[in-house]
Amino acid sequence: MSDLKSKPLQALMAATIALPIAAIPVEVFAQTTESSAASTAFMPIGSVAGIRSLWYREDMGRMRVTEPVAWFKLPVGDRWEWAASATVDMVSGASPQIVSNLAGKPTQILTGASITDRRKAYDTNLTHKYGALNENTVSVSVARSDEEDYESNAFGLNATLDFNERNTTLALGLGRRNDLVMSVIDRSLKADRDVNEALVGLTQLIDRNTLVQSNLTYTRQRGYLSDPYRLTVTRFTVGGPPGPPFSLVKDTRPDSRSSWAWLTRAKRALPSKGAVLSAEYRYYRDDWGVRSHTLAGSWLQRVDDTFSAEAGLRYYTQTKADFYRQQLVRPLPTYTSSDQRLATFGALEPSAKLIARVNESLTVDVGVSRYRQRGQWRMGGNVADGEVFEPLSATLVNVGAVWRF
Secondary structure, three states, X not given: OOOOOOOHHHHHHHHOOOOXXXXXXXXXXXXXXXXXXXXXXOOOOOOEEEEEEEEEEEHHHOOEEEEEEEEEEEEEOXXXXXXXXXXXXXXXXXXXXXXXXXXXXXXXXXXXXXXXXEEEEEEEEEEEEEOOOOOEEEEEEEEEEEEOOEEEEEEEEEEEEEEOOOOEEEEEEEEEEEEEEEOOOOOOOEEEXXXXXXXXXXXXXXXOOEEEEEEEEEEEEEEOOOOOOOEEEEEOOXXXXXXXXXXXXXXXXXXXXXXXXXXXEEEEEEOOOOEEEEEEEEEEEXXXXXXXXXXXXXXXXXXXXXXXXXXXXXXXXXXXXXXXXXXXXXXOOOOEEOOHHHOOEEXXXXXXXXXXXXXXXXEEEEEEEEEEEEHHHOOOOOOOOOOOOOOEEEEEEEEEEEEEO
């Protein structure tokens, strides 16, 4: 870990998260840092490698996810860099599949049998550096992800350009993903989904201790966007509209979705305190009617030459999609979904992380966060009746190690 008191700008830059092109599904957790002087027989000087694992556990014995990741980034000559990562998602538990009002009010019904699934994902990225000081970059990325009922191939092209005496960086990105959606229940389902994405971002060094980063992302999805497993069952009350007393409808969403996301981050090194303060805001909107706001902040504190600690808090709020409903109506609508992820809600996620610099080459960290989602936590107060289901709570643990050569 860099000495935050003697090198505040370096620590600030190391703590900055790179602008992503989200069409690439696997995140490489490496960050630009000082490499050690030592070299090995199998990794060139300046290489970085790491392992990381995420454990996600929902309360009440619901979904459980384990996600180990291995990655590396190494220089190839003076002007090239190669990075790659691989991960396996292991999912188990019971997932809400049916929404029914047969008990008197809309309720999520979990699947009777335990769900088990495994997703394998890989990506690789090749970057070319150019300019008098190798300050500019252009990179291409490819990624592959597959599981029993889903396949995905992604491609990305990114570029960065430094100017204003290297105090300003412009980032541009294009991404495309081609998905094949299937179902273990309906083996005849094999539907395409295409995703195109464009990103433009700007990073500005305000002074030797302050950095601001902002980017705008546009995403266009076309194809099969429904959930093949989700059903809605509604019993109509006596005296209601004519027709059968019950209706059962599959999740049916529009076959296109356009969205905009604006993300701005700021980081401020505090040399006298040996700390870095971070703040973040993200606004999202799409043509399904969803509007969301994300506010996040963290404090990274150097404890001594070995340990650093970070505490953070994230708040998220969103409005419901236009076609979200817990109960069906007559006449049956063209589009309808009872997926709670499309409902109105707010969420809070406090987090804590401990980082240890074991030696010049090895850094390890462990983090834990607690995610809690409630309808009444949405921005603006309580939600209307029938807009949200029962609360969701989960615990996340993240452990990683990074080697620098």
